[in-house]
Amino acid sequence: MSLKNTACIAGAYEHPIRRADDKSVAQLHAEVARGALADAGLAMQDVDGYFCAGDAPGLGALSMVEYLGLKLRHVDTTETGGSSYVVHVAHAAAAIAAGRCNVALITLAGRPKAEGMATGTAPRNYGPAPDVPFELPYAPTTVNMYAMAAMRHMHEHGTTSEQLAWIRVAASHHAQSDDLAAEHARTHRLPRGQAVLGCRGRGQVARQALQRVRRAPSLPARRLPVLRQREHRVAAGGRAGHDLQLQHHATCRGAEVPYIVAYVTLDEGPTVMTNIVDADADALRIGQRVAVRFHPSEGGPPLPVFVPL
Numbered sequence: 001m002s003l004k005n006t007a008c009i010a011g012a013y014e015h016p017i018r019r020a021d022d023k024s025v026a027q028l029h030a031e032v033a034r035g036a037l038a039d040a041g042l043a044m045q046d047v048d049g050y051f052c053a054g055d056a057p058g059l060g061a062l063s064m065v066e067y068l069g070l071k072l073r074h075v076d077t078t079e080t081g082g083s084s085y086v087v088h089v090a091h092a093a094a095a096i097a098a099g100r101c102n103v104a105l106i107t108l109a110g111r112p113k114a115e116g117m118a119t120g121t122a123p124r125n126y127g128p129a130p131d132v133p134f135e136l137p138y139a140p141t142t143v144n145m146y147a148m149a150a151m152r153h154m155h156e157h158g159t160t161s162e163q164l165a166w167i168r169v170a171a172s173h174h175a176q177s178d179d180l181a182a183e184h185a186r187t188h189r190l191p192r193g194q195a196v197l198g199c200r201g202r203g204q205v206a207r208q209a210l211q212r213v214r215r216a217p218s219l220p221a222r223r224l225p226v227l228r229q230r231e232h233r234v235a236a237g238g239r240a241g242h243d244l245q246l247q248h249h250a251t252c253r254g255a256e257v258p259y260i261v262a263y264v265t266l267d268e269g270p271t272v273m274t275n276i277v278d279a280d281a282d283a284l285r286i287g288q289r290v291a292v293r294f295h296p297s298e299g300g301p302p303l304p305v306f307v308p309l
Contacts, residue, residue: 006097007104009089011040019113025057026067028109033068042103049074049101051092053084055110064107074100084108135273137303144261155286264290264306275305284308 013035020028029052037043047070056064061075076091078084085108092104112119120142126132153159260276276284277293289309294302 003090003093003097007093011036011038011042013039015109020111021114023111025055025109025111026064028111029056029064029107030068032109033105033107036105036107044069045071047103047105048072049076049092049095049104051076051078051085051088051104051106053077053079053088053108055108070105072101074104137297137300138261138273138275139259140261140273148261148263151286260284262306272304275303276308277305278307 013032015028015032015035017023017028023031033044037047050061050065050068050070050072052061052064056077058064058067060077065072065075074095076088076095078087078091080087085106088106092101092106095101096104123136123139123141125136150159150164154161154164258281260279260281262274262276263271264274265271276290277295290306291309292304293307295305297303
């Protein structure tokens with residue numbers, strides 16, 4: 001079933017506070033919800049679908065539903081990390097198209113600065129997640145994981161650093177225009193402390209919002225090849241080089257810095273996260289042959305690391 005023209009983003013709101021020392025996460029969710037609803041010309045009683053993820057406090061969506069005083073027909077608490085809210089937009093459109101709700105509210109909020117979170121620069125322990133014991137010992141962070149994705153894209157498609165930098169420059173350029181910034185907020189960015197509102201494509205408010213979106217000038221985009229999953233096959237030996245990233249920040253495990261985080265494809269087939277040691281980071285390349293070594297760990301079994309051949 002096509003979702004084209006079945007729903008529109010009718011309102012969006014970004015919280016103006018960047019350090020919320022005197023507000024709870026629940027308050028921030030409520031304030032961005034009110035802001036998005038006001039932007040759409042609607043009220044809480046108009047909402048019959050609510051979408052949130054793990055940042056919402058309490059028992060799934062139930063606590064926030066009660067806190068906001070919502071009367072709903074549909075809820076969705078899909079959790080995919082930072083991309084949850086992009087997924088929620090698609091889920092909200094599908095729910096509206098299927099008749100499960102008419103007005104879908106999506107909220108995101110957090111207090112990273114107030115809580116002193118090292119967002120992006122410190123490893124995160126996701127508890128009993130199955131990948132944690134295999135990857136956390138090598139101190140992956142959001143920063144170096146994204147950098148590895150970028151390096152892989154450059155390796156696969158010949159993308160340059162200048163092309164990647166242009167994405168950020170273009171976003172800043174478009175934001176200089178109030179009209180483009182409003183459209184960009186509705187269709188692209190979902191920063192900390194923001195809510196968006198989707199409506200069924202019928203009724204006066206929804207039609208007016210849809211007309212505003214259609215009249216807005218389209219954003220010029222510089223298209224780059226899309227990063228795809230690939231099957232990695234090697235004839236013999238291990239290859240460094242699924243992705244590589246040099247990490248310069250100290251981490252919770254007290255690792256010596258800088259250190260190299262990498263994915264290595266083994267001769268036997270699996271790809272594993274690891275550290276490359278005794279290596280010149282500038283000379284290391286994706287696809288380079290490596291050999292395993294075992295380094296002692298604090299309070300645990302030896303960790304497999306790799307050295308270049």
